[in-house]
Amino acid sequence: MDEASHWFPRNLAPVIKEALADTPVVCLLGPRQCGKTSLAEKTFPKRAFISLDEPNYYRVARHDPAGFIAGLPEEITIDEVQRAPELLPVIKQAVDRDRRPGRFLLTGSANLLLLPKVSESLAGRLEIVNLQPLTESEKERRPGRFLQTFLSGAIEPEIQAPPKSGATGPALVQRLVAGGYPEPLRRSPGRARQWRRQYLKSIIERDIQDVARVKNAEEVTRLLELLALRSAELLNASNLAKELALHRDTVNHYLTILERLFLLRRLPAWHRNNAKRLIKTPKVHLLDSxxxxxxxxxxxxxWLAQRERMGHLLESFVIQQIIAQAAWTDPDLRFWHYRDKDQVEVDMVVTRGAKTWGIEVKAAETLNNKDGQGLAHLAEKCGRNFQAGLLLYNGRDILPLGDKKFLAVPMRKLWEL
Structure with a gap:
């Protein structure tokens, strides 16, 4: 297979082009190996390109940031900028002298907005664009309009004809265990697992030092392994600390590091009272399934023997697909989970201002009378602000779920639209 066939066009490319057209500094952030460098180089092949992974550039950037920036072309892409945060105040000064749009395209494998003092350096001068690992729609070379279609109310009941033999594509469980990093998609399942283990080892041994001081990186690995077993569950830092024989403050510090490196996502709890949202328990999700x-x-x-764990993995997978699509659909959307005192849950709550949508995830191919109860509770809490609810399931047809605002929708629609 040639190199071109390994390249997946990224649906975020037009967003980056639009940002560079009117903003001096655009920062493309996302986990290592998710495709940031390839996206930057293929979308803007004429821009000068420098990677701070190269020792010579890294050394000069750290020890003489002003001289480094002064010697650059008028338009430049700087890869892995989190490795030399000293550059950011100098970039600010350069932009203050010349605010032409498109001067700096930065990429980073750590969330710069969560790094101490960094977010202050370029406030008002840059736009952050978040690149996720490949979505299933990008793997299928589709535009990824599921979220847009849902929010616009354009999904309607539909009875689907049985698929032709061989036309179904990879099974849902195969998509789950494959994840979205481009490189392991070229490999057999066993070799892909080996790649991921080496990937994590590299991040823990090297990249972690770019974002925080950690005395024992092995503890971070152990925490992430434990969180993998608890993806899509409520975060309980005290229990994690007890199981790992660590202080709770240490666990919270490590959780922040894992968020900075785009390995972990905390999905906050939705509440009708905005103030109470801040004190309710988030759910924790690993970004890549x-x-x-x-x-x-x-x-x-x-898939069958470990049904509960696979169900949690599926929930994290769906949430990742939706949040990734939001980057090119509507970056003003916010995402939550819902759980009330009676433990009625909705896996994902989407909000735009007061408008609210709910999404439930179900691994089964069949529906029952209890499906949609969480959505009904959420709709009651929201009143007129509730727009619509979906139950994503592993079936074939789009079916009504009692209330006209609720639909059961096949999982495959995430990547077919």
Missing amino acids: GLAATLAGLKAED
């Missing part, structure tokens, strides 16, 4: 499956020891053949 393939990495989560490898760390949890889950394989495609575990």
Whole structure:
């Protein structure tokens, strides 16, 4: 297979072009190996390009940031900028002298907005664009309009004809364990798992020092392995600390590091009262389902035997697909989970201002009378602000779920639209 066939066009490319057209500094952030460098080089092949992974550039950037920036072309892409945060105040000064749009395209494998003092350096001068690992729509070379279609109310009941033999594509469980990092998609399942283990080892041994001081990096690995077994569960830092024999403050510090490196996502709890949202318990999700499956020891053949764990993995997978699509659909959307005192839950709550949508995830191919109860509770809490609810399931047809605002929708629609 040639190199071109390995390249997946990224749906975020037009967003980056639009940002560079009117903003001096655009920062493309996302986990290592998710495709940031390839996206920057292929979308803007005429821009000068420098990677701070190269020792010579890294050395000069750290020890003489002003001289480094002064010697650059008028338009430049700087890769892995989190490795030399000293550059950011100098970039600010350069932009203050010349605010032409498109001067700096930065990429980073750590969330610069969560790094101390960094977010202050370029406030008002840059736009952040978040690149996720490949979505299933990008793997299928589709535009990824599921979220847009849902929010616009354009999904309607539909009875689907049975698929033709061989036309169904990879099974859902195969998509789960494959994840979205481009490189392991070229490999057999066993070799892909080995790649992910080496990937994590590299991040823990090297990249972690770019974002925080850690005395024992092995503890961070152990925490991530434990979180892989608890993806899509409520975060309980005290229990994690007890199981790992660590102080709770240490666990919270490590959780922040894992967020900075785009390995972990905390999904906050939704509440009708905005103030109460801040004190309710978030859910924790590993960003990439393939990495989560490898760390949890889950394989495609575990789909039936490990049904509960696979269900949690599926929930994290769906949430990742939706949040990734939001980057090119509507970056003003916010995402939550819902759980009330009676433990009625909705896996994902989407909000735009007061407008609210709900999304439930179900691994089964069949529906029952209890499906949609969480959505009904959420709709009651929201009143007129509730727009619509979906139950994503592993079936074939788009079916009504009682209330006209609720639909059961096949999982495959995430990547077919």
